[in-house]
Amino acid sequence: MNETIRTLAPKEVWNKFADLNAVPRPSKKEERVIQFMMDFGNNLHLKTIKDKVGNVIITKPATKGFENRKAIVMQSHLDMVHQKNNDTNFDFDTQGIEMFVDGDWVRAKGTTLGADNGLGVATIMAILESKTIRHPKIEALFTIDEETGMTGAMGLEGGVLTGDILLNLDTEEDDEIGVGCAGGIDITATKKYSEVPAPEDAITYNLTVKGLQGGHSGMDIIKGLGNANKMMNRLLYATRNVMHIAEVKGGSLRNAIPRESIAKVAVVKGQEHAFISELKNIKDEIINEYLSLEPDLEIVIEKDIRAVAKVMGQVEQQDFLRAMSAALNGVYRMSPSIQDLVETSNNIAKVTLVDGKVMVEHLTRSSVESSKEDLANNLQSVFEMAGFEVSFSGEYPGWEPNMNSAILKVLHKLYVDINGEEPNVAACHAGLECGILGQNYPAMDMISFGPTIKGAHSPDERASISSLQKYWKFVLKILENIPKK
Structure with a gap:
């Protein structure tokens, strides 16, 4: 070949x-x-x-x-x-x-x-x-x-x-x-959360977002392509009152727009209809929004016969989902002096939630140091208000x-x-x-x-x-x- x-x-x-x-x-x-x-x-x-x-x-x-x-x-x-x-x-x-x-x-x-x-x-x-x-x-x-x-x-x-x-x-x-x-900075938000027993007789579902284009988190961020981590959070947020999160794994590298995300959730028996109904509604909305940009997008809902033993505590689940909803992904500011140049952006690159620990990894870029610092502080504030510890690393000019x-x-x-x-x-x-x-x-x-x-x-x-x-x-x-x- x-x-x-x-x-x-x-x-x-x-x-x-x-x-x-x-x-x-x-x-x-x-x-x-x-x-x-x-x-x-x-x-x-x-x-x-x-x-x-x-x-x-x-x-x-x-x-x-x-x-x-x-x-x-x-x-x-x-x-x-x-x-x-x-x-x-x-x-x-x-x-x-x-x-x-x-x-x-x-x-x-x-x-x-x-x-x-x-x-x-x-x-x-x-x-x-x-x-x-x-x-x-x-x-x-x-x-x-x-x-x-x-x-x-x-x-x-x-x-x-x-x-x-x-x-x-x-x-x-x-x-x-x-x-x-542009220069850049890695932002990492981490939090330990309490695991609680899954509800008795809960039904396990696997949710998968896949088929996105992905791409370079700097050069392609202006295109408005789908971010699998943000899409998954929309699915989870819409069903937050009828499910319990067991695991979330999305994205792989900070400098790549995430193409796939997988979540495992437990749904209380008797609330399956409400869960599926809400999920299908938000699924249809996301697919319609990205129809022209992400024609290969798939959102898969599958029942899993294997029961989960532990899930995230409900209050911490709400805090996590709200922080992910509030965190900016994409273009923050266009350059006022160079036409069509993104000045500042953020990529929510990787989300890992498993075994009592959640980690959200970002790459923030900017050609203006003060703007980069402003967005980094913005993201830090969002996650600290949800009880996360936030660290900065890998900064380059x-x-x-x-x-x-x-x-x-x-x-x-x-x-x-x-x-x-x-x-x-x-x-x-x-x-x-x-x-x-x-x-x-x-x-x-x-x-x-x-x-x-x-x-x-x-x-x-x-x-x-x-x-x-x-x-x-x-x-x-x-x-x-x-x-x-």
Whole structure:
């Protein structure tokens, strides 16, 4: 299946992508891909180092005639989001990604593709391996753990890199030149609750929300897609007076809009009719609301012959459901200065309620620090009023746009010359590593670009074949036009 990918143009990039996708590389489990990249650099007889947190840096001297150009850092992250469809049997810890061609798209079989940011990694690998591509001195920076904390970028020390210009290859529209991004903060609300015996002769029901698109919790948040955790809470809230919650499990990763949620509830015998009636009403309302956005949405109600022994206390159940109802999910504020840019948002990413403990995990993003703090305080207040403990972690800064950037002017001119049209120079609502890297390298001129990738962070992730060809041509021209020292 992956052999077909190797025949696509540009072969040098697709072959490296196929090599990379054969290596399991979920976030926080990058040991194998780190070793893969160390072996790659050493086999090319290039200076290859691993820093104390696991980032890999491979240095390639300038080609003949380019020694007087500014040195560049080409940067992409090694890890990938691991998401799969509920009916897909796949182990991200042991298996390589199974890819196939679908028209102009490369997709994966029931899982995320890893084009985010694997195509950036493969691009850099192809350049490092080439004996014909002309370029200035390159420091190839392969960071770890971008998707679940950006700890690689945070752990990169100042003074390790000497490049003047950073080319970040993690933008997902081929007509976009990225000049800024949002910062983020992880918010976690936890609470221990009292478990009480389930009502005698209670009937157990399993509720499932599935079939949602999911997607990138930054780039896709503006689309208003369904959030399985919020949908499940609406089902539970509507039936709160006739059921008792035993378990809730929804979502998986902070940076992915949750696609599925499952709940187990106990219904007192004799109240089944009221439960089913209320449930069907709210089910129909949700499906109708999302008909155009989420055509594959399914809400399944199944009776379970296995009785539950313990359920959440009724008062704590009410507090939990009210907090989940009040907590904002989606866009909080649009940018007043950049058209169509989300300034601040929140993703209620993961909900786990089982065995006397409930945890609600969020990722809040913003390009404005004060707005990020405002929304974080808002969410903290909502959950603390319901008796939760709230903690903040994993905070990282945004990347402030510099419209006077010298490398921006180079890329803008080249894009127009090559494509005969203006690029979209923009900031994005995703979290790129440029803001973090800029803390230790404030003088480095930074820019971001990449090929078109759709559906990142979901099993619908796909990479455009024609776009990669367009992007590769752009990359080669950029390398030839890096300014002199």
